[in-house]
Amino acid sequence: AQTVTQSQPEMSVQEAETVTLSCTYDTSESDYYLFWYKQPPSRQMILVIRQEAYKQQNATENRFSVNFQKAAKSFSLKISDSQLGDAAMYFCAYQSNYQLIWGAGTKLIIKP
Amino acid sequence: GAVVSQHPSWVICKSGTSVKIECRSLDFQATTMFWYRQFPKQSLMLMATSNEGSKATYEQGVEKDKFLINHASLTLSTLTVTSAHPEDSSFYICSASEALYREQFFGPGTRLTVL
Numbered sequence: 001a002q003t004v005t006q007s008q009p010e011m012s013v014q015e016a017e018t019v020t021l022s023c024t025y026d027t028s029e030s031d032y033y034l035f036w037y038k039q040p041p042s043r044q045m046i047l048v049i050r051q052e053a054y055k056q057q058n059a060t061e062n063r064f065s066v067n068f069q070k071a072a073k074s075f076s077l078k079i080s081d082s083q084l085g086d087a088a089m090y091f092c093a094y095q096s097n098y099q100l101i102w103g104a105g106t107k108l109i110i111k112p
Numbered sequence: 113g114a115v116v117s118q119h120p121s122w123v124i125c126k127s128g129t130s131v132k133i134e135c136r137s138l139d140f141q142a143t144t145m146f147w148y149r150q151f152p153k154q155s156l157m158l159m160a161t162s163n164e165g166s167k168a169t170y171e172q173g174v175e176k177d178k179f180l181i182n183h184a185s186l187t188l189s190t191l192t193v194t195s196a197h198p199e200d201s202s203f204y205i206c207s208a209s210e211a212l213y214r215e216q217f218f219g220p221g222t223r224l225t226v227l
Contacts, residue, residue: 043150043203045218091155098144098212102155 002027004094006103013082014111020067021077021106023092030054032096034068034075039105040088048090051075084110114140116208118219125196126227133191133222135206141186142208146216147179150203162189163212196226 003026013019025034036048051059051068058066063080079086087110092103115138125131135145144163148156160176162168162183170176178200180192189208193200203223207216 044220099158100216104155
């Protein structure tokens with residue numbers, strides 16, 4: 001069965017600095033999708049970034065980028081120039097069929 | 113992006129009553145909708161998957177007679193918590209997708225408190 005592991009329950013970063021959130025997963029599939037979702041205090045799930053496993057190029061969305069290492073089954077999220085509005089729970093998720101498999105989440109704290 | 117709404121955003125009810133939560137896709141047709149439950153400081157737990165016009169598929173451990181799901185149209189799915197008890201208090205989130213294997217778009221969630 002597929003699993004997703006986020007080993008950092010909480011991370012903190014100084015405003016304007018860069019932070020990396022870790023995610024590893026386990027699967028025997030070769031074709032799948034990986035996601036990072038943000039859940040702010042409002043609890044609305046917001047898609048941050050999406051990576052298709054067959055694409056070697058790492059996805060980027062403005063200040064958010066991923067380091068996708070398929071062989072190592074690693075999918076980390078880098079947030080550059082951290083802003084106060086980035087404070088939230090971040091969830092890593094895996095999808096190979098119709099279901100999303102979720103990590104436990106990482107709480108990101110931004111220090112002003 | 114695609115918009116999904118949920119109603120109500122929060123509800124308080126007495127133990128033993130039933131509560132209905134609506135999930136609507138506002139600008140697309142959702143063939144598939146998902147219902148999740150989220151406990152405080154935890155991740156999302158999939159409760160069931162519903163396809164328009166079909167019976168919902170429930171995850172192991174989820175009581176289908178307790179959590180009634182109806183997906184009668186391409187824009188609306190409902191979750192009814194029957195005979196609610198305090199242990200049913202939780203945050204319920206729905207998501208919708210145009211097809212079973214497509215991207216899921218999430219609603220804002222419903223906080224249920226059962227007294």
